Amino acid sequence: MARKKSLTAQLLQAYQEAKKAKAAEEKRLQQEEARRARAAEQERLRKEREAVKQEREQAQRWVAAQREKKRQEAERKRKVEQVERDLARRQAAREKEAEQNEKERARRVQQAARLAKQEQVEQLKAEALERTSEVQAREAALRRVLVDHSPGLRNHRGTVEQALADGATAFVEAVEGALAGCEYPAGLRRAWRLAYVPESRELMVDVDLPGQDVIPSATGYRYKAADPPAVVPQPRKEAEAKELYKQLVARLALRAVDPSARRAGRGR
Structure with a gap:
């Protein structure tokens, strides 16, 4: 049987065990403190990483927002520029159309002016021809005073002879009626005065x-x-006008003597 330990030994053993237990407790406490410290450090690091992550995400969101803002601004600018280009094209198209319309209007005005001028020229040329024809017709009528006329006094011979038998007044009236029935070109018929002298049997005609x-x-x-x-x-020469007038007077004198004397005037 083992010998019982002495009280001192027991006390010493108890002391040592208590010391070991204390050391173990302290070690455990230290380990717990270290664990807590590591956990706190890990939590701090986690929070820091989380904060960094949040800051990075926030920075990324800000960058993305800036990029989106720039994109939207660029898109708005592009749209504004597109609208401005469209407006400029439309304005240019309107100006071009207006210019073309103005050119077309000017062309039509010029064409109308040319046509009006041509028409005026044609009208003036036609007027010149018409007035020339009128002059020529007038001149021909004057030249044919002895050729173109109604039947002369010889057709009234019976009436005039009967009037002569009725007296001087009836005779003069009959001759006046015969003369009044003679046709003359426009402007040539003038007044005449008749006088009959029975004694000399002369009829005076003053035309x-x-x-x-x-x-x-x-x-x-x-x-x-x-x-x-x-x-x-085209002015007529004075000498030619005088010659034509002299011939006209001669024809009128012959016609007054006998309107049927066209044979005498033919070809003159």
């Missing part, structure tokens, strides 16, 4: 002759391309 102004002062008319254009007369 007012037309003036030289019955002879056309122009031989014709022509178109003159002046500014403005006009129809101008």
Whole structure:
């Protein structure tokens, strides 16, 4: 049987065990403290990493927001520029259309002016031809005074002879009626006065002759391309006008003697 330990030994053993237990407790406490410290450090590091992550995410969101903002601004700018380009194109198209319309209007105005001028020229040329024809017709009528006329006094011979038997007044009236029935070109018929002297059996016929102004002062008319254009007369020479008037007076005198004397005037 083992010998019982002495009280001192027991006390010493108890002391040592208590010391070991204390050391173990302290070690455990230290380990717990270290664990807590590591846990706190890990929590701090986790929070720091979380904060860094949040800051990074926030920075990324800010960057993304800035990028989106820039993109939206660029898109708005692009749209504004597109609208401005569209407006500029439309304005250019309207201006071009207006310019073309103005050119077309000017072309039409010029064309209308040319047509109006051509029409005016044609009208003036036609007027010149018409007035020339009128002058020529007038001159021909004056030249044919002895050729173109109604039947002469010889057709009234029976009436006039009967009137002569009825007296001087009836005779004069019959001759006046015969003369009144004779046709003359326009402007040539003038007043006449008749007187019959029974004693000498003479009939005096006093006829007012037309003036030289019955002879056309122009031989014709022509178109003159002046500014403005006009129809101008071609003056008749004074010598020619006088000769025509002299011939007209001679024809009128012969016609007054006997309107049927056209054979005498033919070809003259």
